[in-house]
Amino acid sequence: MNAIDPNLLATSRAARLRQMLVSNQLEFIMEAHNGLSARIVREAGFKGIWASGLAISAQFGVRDNNEASWTQVVDNLEFMADASDLPILLDGDTGYGNFNNVRRLVRKLEQRGIAGVCIEDKQFPKTNSFIDGERQPLAEIDEFCGKIKAGKDSQTDDDFSIVARVEALIAGWGMEEALRRAEAYRQAGADAILIHSKLSKPDEILTFAREWAGRGPLVIVPTKYYSTPTEAFRKAGISLVIWANHLIRVAASSMQAVAREIHESETLVNVEDRIASVNEIFRLQDADEYSAAEKIYLSGAQVPGAAVVLAAGRGKGLEALTEDKPKIMLPVAGKPLLRWLVDGFKKQGINDITVVGGYQAQAIDTAGIKLAVNERHAQTGELASLACAADAMQTDTVIAYGDLLFRSYILRDLLESDAPFSVVVDSSQTAPSNQSVRDFAWCSGGDDRDLFGQTITLKKVSDTLPAAGEAQPNGRWIGLFSVRGEGRAKLQALLAKLRERPDFDQLDLPDLLNALVEAGEKIEVKYVHGHWRGVNDLDDFRRAGDFAHTQTPYALGNVDGEANGEAAR
Numbered sequence: 001m002n003a004i005d006p007n008l009l010a011t012s013r014a015a016r017l018r019q020m021l022v023s024n025q026l027e028f029i030m031e032a033h034n035g036l037s038a039r040i041v042r043e044a045g046f047k048g049i050w051a052s053g054l055a056i057s058a059q060f061g062v063r064d065n066n067e068a069s070w071t072q073v074v075d076n077l078e079f080m081a082d083a084s085d086l087p088i089l090l091d092g093d094t095g096y097g098n099f100n101n102v103r104r105l106v107r108k109l110e111q112r113g114i115a116g117v118c119i120e121d122k123q124f125p126k127t128n129s130f131i132d133g134e135r136q137p138l139a140e141i142d143e144f145c146g147k148i149k150a151g152k153d154s155q156t157d158d159d160f161s162i163v164a165r166v167e168a169l170i171a172g173w174g175m176e177e178a179l180r181r182a183e184a185y186r187q188a189g190a191d192a193i194l195i196h197s198k199l200s201k202p203d204e205i206l207t208f209a210r211e212w213a214g215r216g217p218l219v220i221v222p223t224k225y226y227s228t229p230t231e232a233f234r235k236a237g238i239s240l241v242i243w244a245n246h247l248i249r250v251a252a253s254s255m256q257a258v259a260r261e262i263h264e265s266e267t268l269v270n271v272e273d274r275i276a277s278v279n280e281i282f283r284l285q286d287a288d289e290y291s292a293a294e295k296i297y298l299s300g301a302q303v304p305g306a307a308v309v310l311a312a313g314r315g316k317g318l319e320a321l322t323e324d325k326p327k328i329m330l331p332v333a334g335k336p337l338l339r340w341l342v343d344g345f346k347k348q349g350i351n352d353i354t355v356v357g358g359y360q361a362q363a364i365d366t367a368g369i370k371l372a373v374n375e376r377h378a379q380t381g382e383l384a385s386l387a388c389a390a391d392a393m394q395t396d397t398v399i400a401y402g403d404l405l406f407r408s409y410i411l412r413d414l415l416e417s418d419a420p421f422s423v424v425v426d427s428s429q430t431a432p433s434n435q436s437v438r439d440f441a442w443c444s445g446g447d448d449r450d451l452f453g454q455t456i457t458l459k460k461v462s463d464t465l466p467a468a469g470e471a472q473p474n475g476r477w478i479g480l481f482s483v484r485g486e487g488r489a490k491l492q493a494l495l496a497k498l499r500e501r502p503d504f505d506q507l508d509l510p511d512l513l514n515a516l517v518e519a520g521e522k523i524e525v526k527y528v529h530g531h532w533r534g535v536n537d538l539d540d541f542r543r544a545g546d547f548a549h550t551q552t553p554y555a556l557g558n559v560d561g562e563a564n565g566e567a568a569r
């Protein structure tokens with residue numbers, strides 16, 4: 001992301017827009033149509049926003065014919081200006097009336113922190129230039145110049161800009177008329193000329209720019225001549241390019257794809273991991289600022305949970321790939337296994353994440369996590385690693401194997417459990433299908449939908465399958481274990497007790513679960529049926545890539561039916 005120069009932020013928005021118009025480098029502004037898209041434009045690195053008439057009317061679900069009133073547009077702009085500190089250039093259509101309406105518009109825009117307005121020389125109510133452009137009547141030159149003068153005379157901030165948009169080429173009036181109008185508008189006080197074209201080639205824009213010969217800043221909207229290399233605009237001396245409608249268009253196509261998918265599949269499970277998480281929406285709304293303020297102004301605010309990820313191992317059968325890094329740093333579908341897990345936690349609002357490393361711990365990417373190191377990892381099991389993170393368990397904590405990929409609802413459902421202890425068990429895995437499968441789970445009942453609402457508890461976890469005739473497992477523990485409330489102190493006490501055992505260094509997480517059961521604690525079972533992967537060997541890695549791809553965002557990945565094919569092994 002291009003950071004915005006902090007010095008620029010010190011100047012007013014109007015001054016920044018004016019600077020973009022008069023600077024001798026080519027500048028770009030991006031369409032936004034509401035507060036959220038304004039924030040997104042800012043985060044993408046743009047220096048300014050085009051408040052497009054087409055996009056704003058479209059997001060209201062009305063036509064670009066002044067069906068939304070000008071005050072509705074201005075109210076919408078207020079949300080945009082609040083959500084983003086970028087300068088906003090309003091597409092003010094024809095100025096919504098005569099010179100007097102323009103005067104009032106300019107005053108109201110200044111009051112809402114808008115940096116400038118573009119008015120076009122058509123007649124109110126206008127129609128979008130790309131709909132029968134040649135049939136649209138143009139304003140009289142003198143009348144339009146009066147609007148420009150009235151607007152300039154009514155602004156109180158000298159830096160507020162009025163851009164005059166010439167529609168002569170759109171309406172088929174020719175180059176000479178376009179130049180005549182542009183010159184008249186410049187003399188009337190316009191700060192820049194927007195020359196619009198609906199051709200698929202930039203020819204008339206480039207001719208106009210050549211004839212204009214730098215008499216003032218030129219603004220263009222290359223929606224129709226989009227394949228023109230940007231360098232051509234730079235060479236032609238254009239000041240500002242408006243990318244005019246691309247966020248409303250991507251919003252429409254993404255919404256169409258997801259709405260269709262949910263309607264057809266009658267489930268959310270295929271889309272959840274491919275769309276912005278609810279937490280991402282919270283972030284865009286600046287919810288953290290609210291939480292911080294809550295801590296100052298409200299007592300008793302909730303402390304979020306924590307996670308401990310056990311990632312000390314090198315990975316069996318992966319030696320060739322893990323010479324210089326632990327298994328969890330191996331990439332799956334373009335990002336390290338650990339990142340998938342950490343992102344999964346963050347998505348559920350768990351930001352306090354401690355990763356216990358061991359083998360090549362220095363190679364662990366510590367962005368957004370705390371690292372604890374089990375120095376004796378080569379001689380110890382998982383419990384010794386967990387003990388290294390004992391301090392991290394000051395709040396409700398989820399303990400996880402580091403080599404897990406899972407659909408986000410699995411963690412969400414686990415977090416919703418109020419039980420002191422709970423685990424996730426996959427009822428689709430009751431027999432080994434490859435050598436690395438372990439952690440079979442025996443429970444107080446099977447995954448029977450008829451038992452809905454009843455609590456199932458864990459009886460035992462073991463990697464040894466029973467002989468025929470003995471009780472068969474009800475599934476496989478996937479490696480997620482949540483400890484809440486009073487469970488925390490109990491877990492710490494049990495860990496301390498287990499540490500005294502001579503075989504402590506050999507103990508793994510299933511031993512802890514079994515010890516809790518033996519101590520009479522109830523461990524609630526949350527059943528799932530697939531939708532996760534343990535990544536233990538090379539084969540798993542290959543399949544994990546497919547699994548992860550089903551979770552890439554719609555805008556980036558494919559939208560075909562692959563999302564259904566990843567039930568675990």
Ligand code: SPV
Pocket residue numbers: 052053054055091128129130221223244245
């Ligand atoms: C808009 O974005 O509303 C514009 C540009 O006015 S265009 O749609 O190209 O006319």
Ligand code: MG
Pocket residue numbers: 052053054091093
């Ligand atoms: Mg418009």
